[in-house]
Amino acid sequence: MSRRRPRPVVVVDAESTNPPGLLEQIAAVGRRSVTRTLRQRALLVFPLVFPLILFAINGSSLSAATKIPGFPTNSYRAFALALPFIQGSLFVAVTTGTDLARDIETGFFNRLALTPLQGPALLLGQLGGSLVLACIQAVVYLLVGLATGVVIVTGVGGAFVLLALAILIAFAFGSLGALLALRFGTGEAVQGIFPLLFVTVFLSSSSLPRNLIKVTWFRDVATYNPVSYLIEGIRSLIITGWDGQALALGFGFAVLLLVITLGLASAAMRTRLVRT
Amino acid sequence: MFVARGVAWRSIHNTLVSPAILLPSIIFPLFFLVAFAGGLSRLADVPNFHYPPGYTAFQFVFVFLQSAAFGGVFTGFAVARDFDSGFARRLLLSAPRRSGIIAGYAIGALLRWMITGTVVTIAALIAGMNVDGSASELVGLLGLGIVFNFVSALWGCGLAMFLRTEQAGAVIQMPVFVLLFLAPVYVPLPLLTGWIHDVARLNPATVVLEAGRGLLAASPVKVGLAFILLAAAAALLAVFARRGLASAERAG
């Protein structure tokens, strides 16, 4: 092929290429994340259905537990309603992480890296989809709980606080998923953490109040397990009433988890988004 | 028979050389034993909770049988993976008697479960589980596990052969999971109330579970019925699995 004379370069209109502001970047990436979440019905349905199946089964199978002296309520269903919010958060972690890992594995991450997109915008935007999933899950779990006869002792106000706490917890777990994806870069690594998270939830006060756990080591593990306080924070709004300590611990651990995971995820993003 | 032997050998070999396959099949039952026997032992204090060997033994039987059932489910996953990778087609082409393939997968499932069942049993004994049953009763419990594993393997293999994709995993697993958890997992049947009691009463897994618990407690109940139900399930699912195989053969 014969070589031609070089032509003048193309002039790019300056007005149309100002790098977008941070908020606009977050919105653009967030829109994509939300679209992806809403279009993958299997990712929406399974995290909704599975915890509710467990809620239905355990809510009935363990109803005899209310006869244990000192059990805080006579409705095991009310006691157990806190758990789906936490289980749902695990799915948010895996979904968020898997989506981000897929972007890294397919090279889509590189495509974004070639734009003026800033790391924090990419991270927060990606978490937008998690937020939507978390909101949908929280509302569905609450409505199902109410439909099955659970009474929220703290009333409508308590229900809103419950939703806020549940969404905060899910957001924190979503950041954990993002952290794993950015740190390891593969979907397998993200999904590999799911069993560990599942075990962590079980080794808590998910099935019985901590003071009623008979086996000492199990009770000790549940006491040191932050997941216990997340569950108890939500549970207190359902069966106890306005319990300042439980709420402070619940919100406190949720915020702490969010700060840690988001902080580490930001650091991992800076390493992953290597650009000169 | 040599087809079955070859398939079974591959199944157990792949399990033993691949920690990613072996470890979850051991760790998850152990985890359930710890979580249920450890975390829920207070349930034994519920009035009218009668199980003389204690709550650890009560949960051990569930975990033992659950691990048997899930051993079969994992075999279904392996069959589905073989179809996705194309290896199943190789098996179908080379096996002179293709029903030996199903037998081989089932034998592999049993051999794998032997490892899991042994580990779970040792763990329960270390945790202080009381065993009141006699040697023959314990053999009966083992027999329940073996047949349950076989039934579940037929289910897993059959469905995997119909669907022929690794995406079938959730479909294979969920019915077994739900069937097991709609039985008296945490407390005996008389202590269940509401809809779960009605469902558990009709659930064949309840019969198997109660038979197992009775054998361990040296007061066997419904053992004959449990084996009859399992044999009937095995007969039905053998037909199902054979039809699955035929479906896979037709698909080429």
Add this chain to the structure above:
Amino acid sequence: MRVSNAISAIEVEQLVREFRKGPRAVDGIDLAVSPGEIYGFLGPNGAGKSTTVLMLTTLLPPTSGRASVGGFDIVKQGAQVRATIGAALQEAALDPILTGREHLLLQATLQGIGKAERKERADALLDRVGLSLAADRRVGGYSGGMKRRLDLALALVHGPRILFLDEPTTGLDPQSRAALWEEVARLAHDEGMTVFLTTQYLEEADVLADRVGIIDHGKIVAEGTPAQLKAEIGSPSVEVSAVDADGGERLAELLAGFGTPSRNGRGSVTVQLPGGEAQLAEIVRALDHADLRVASLQLHQPSLDDVFLAKTGRKLEGTADEQADEPPAPAARGRRGR
């Protein structure tokens, strides 16, 4: 962003990329690409092509050396480089859940294109790459050729002056490949875009590139226009295939009398003929005299593969086949702290 004609659109000086516990993927390369030129970077898998592209597109910092793209230093002025370039990297890097149009709108937003202009530009690009009808379908349902075209469109959203294409036609059918070549040629020759194209396909470099740089084991072993490179070799080569496995060794021994034989992966032996086609008769006589039976004997005019053979002692195509299972050059995925 108004830019002036640079003497070179891309200038590379002793660029090196080393990885921890590994060989140098790029080992001190020098090159210069003029504005409006299509520069073909040709080499087998693992030669260092993609690593070079990752450095020039600022996605991988060099270990040493310097380079400028569009007049901007790749290390110190990374943001300006990225604003100047478009890139379609080795993977199509698309989101299967989004539609083609959504991809373009997202890219346009992130590149800072105003809201009023985004839709118009997306429509124009979709039309240009022939994806208007498929624009609102999810990319997961696109064919390989459609994905590559969308990839190209995404690289052009912000009107870059320099385009990096990393093996853009790998895995495409012949028609899709030809269509992409046509578009790339048009971008360069009608719109003056500078194109830096990596490929392992000889024909692609031969047909498309104004100049070709051949890279092997991280070093540029030859550079020039395709015609210049082939003229350097000058002489034709002959490829002889033995009838049986034993004959290959004897064949190589016999052909060593005419030049340096090269054993090919397919069991044949190739040797260049410095004396030209006239030597063919001598080879036939020698084979006959040695009573050596051959399955085939083919005369080849110089190709870029011969250039590669002359410079490296290996054939590029055979190398590509043999290295087909080797891991590709380190890409951005899984990359940490390198």
